[in-house]
Amino acid sequence: MGAALVASPAGGMDIETVAQETPHLLKTVPIDIYEGITDKVANEVAEFLKFTGPLKKKCAEEIKKLWELFTKVDATQLEINPLVETDDGRVVAVDAKINFDDNAKFRQADIFALHDDSETDPREREAASQNLVYIDMDGSIGCMVNGAGLAMATMDLINLNGGRPANFLDLGGGVGQSQVSAALKILESDPKVKTIFVNVFGGIVNCATIANGIVAACRERPPKHPLVIRLEGTNSQAARKILESSGLRVTILDDADDAAKTAVKLAQQ
Structure with missing residues (x-):
């Protein structure tokens, strides 16, 4: 089992619902941990997400940066929903959810120091x-x-x-x-x-x-x-x-x- 990139142009929807009702709107790409996300994969995903023209290249670049972030912070999940096109021609991650590997606490001390226990049982x-x-x-x-x-x-x-x-x-x-x-x-x-x-x-x-x-x-x-x-x-x-x-x-x-x-x-x- 390894990392996988899951993408869907049906932004804002529950991904389980997309998988069940419209599986053609879901793309899953296994990622080689050593190879990472290649230009080929990034462009294919950007096209699947319906980015075109110059925005397709920008989206592909964002996808590769997200992989770099995923590995840099020892994440177990990095979810972007939605990834949008702005009026001035940018591709922006508007909302994000990141889960971190507890076993990497010794490497990610600054991140784990931000944890707030006040709402924990x-x-x-x-x-x-x-x-x-x-x-x-x-x-x-x-x-x-x-x-x-x-x-x-x-x-x-x-x-x-x-x-x-x-x-x-x-x-x-x-x-x-x-x-x-x-x-x-x-x-x-x-x-x-x-x-x-x-x-x-x-x-x-x-x-x-x-x-x-x-x-x-x-x-x-x-x-x-x-x-x-x-x-x-x-x-x-x-x-x-x-x-x-x-x-x-x-x-x-x-x-x-x-x-x-x-x-x-x-x-x-």
């Missing part, structure tokens, strides 16, 4: 400070998972069994005990949550670390909601023993579907 900020990812949703089941794929599968299981996720908190791969404890506290702080479903598959993640973090958090602050826990993979048996010997009132299940059903049932009580 406090739970999302707290999760980020622990190198965790928190996404808020509108249901009643808090989800602690590791990895985006398992997060999506967990939410699908909850929905299939008649429930709705209130959020999901992704522990990632290199999580430690203190981060697990912080994650549980973040999920508990969401007023929508009625049950917490921990669904972790231990590969890089050690299930015993997850169990110890849960026990530590619950001993520091007794949980307000039922906990349904499914830990599979690395040291999962040791993790089960840790949880069972802790004296905590938690539900431990091996099957993900059974665990999701139980979490939905508890949330509905």
Whole structure:
């Protein structure tokens, strides 16, 4: 997977709608990261966007400059809508949206210093400070998972069994005990949550670390909601023993579907 240039002369419209209803008005060009946007590609896109005469050359130049900007700032998305022709014969990007690669923060310190946290969910900020990812949703089941794929599968299981996720908190791969404890506290702080479903598959993640973090958090602050826990993979048996010997009132299940059903049932009580 690499970068791609997506262009449409149907400016101002939702691009998904354009793709569905008028696919002939959408042009997608894969970009070789080493070659970049060539003159040939830039001119083809400018022509597709219906720029003619001297404006076609100006549009092509703007497209090449946008690629230079994209790579210079470590962007993951650079969206221009619209790219317009002015009365005095210029081609101008009137509005822009840029997303930056978080992994390039060390190179783009000046850009990331402009970030404004004032409108960010406090739970999302707290999760980020622990190198965790928190996404808020509108249901009643808090989800602690590791990895985006398992997060999506967990939410699908909850929905299939008649429930709705209130959020999901992704522990990632290199999580430690203190981060697990912080994650549980973040999920508990969401007023929508009625049950917490921990669904972790231990590969890089050690299930015993997850169990110890849960026990530590619950001993520091007794949980307000039922906990349904499914830990599979690395040291999962040791993790089960840790949880069972802790004296905590938690539900431990091996099957993900059974665990999701139980979490939905508890949330509905």
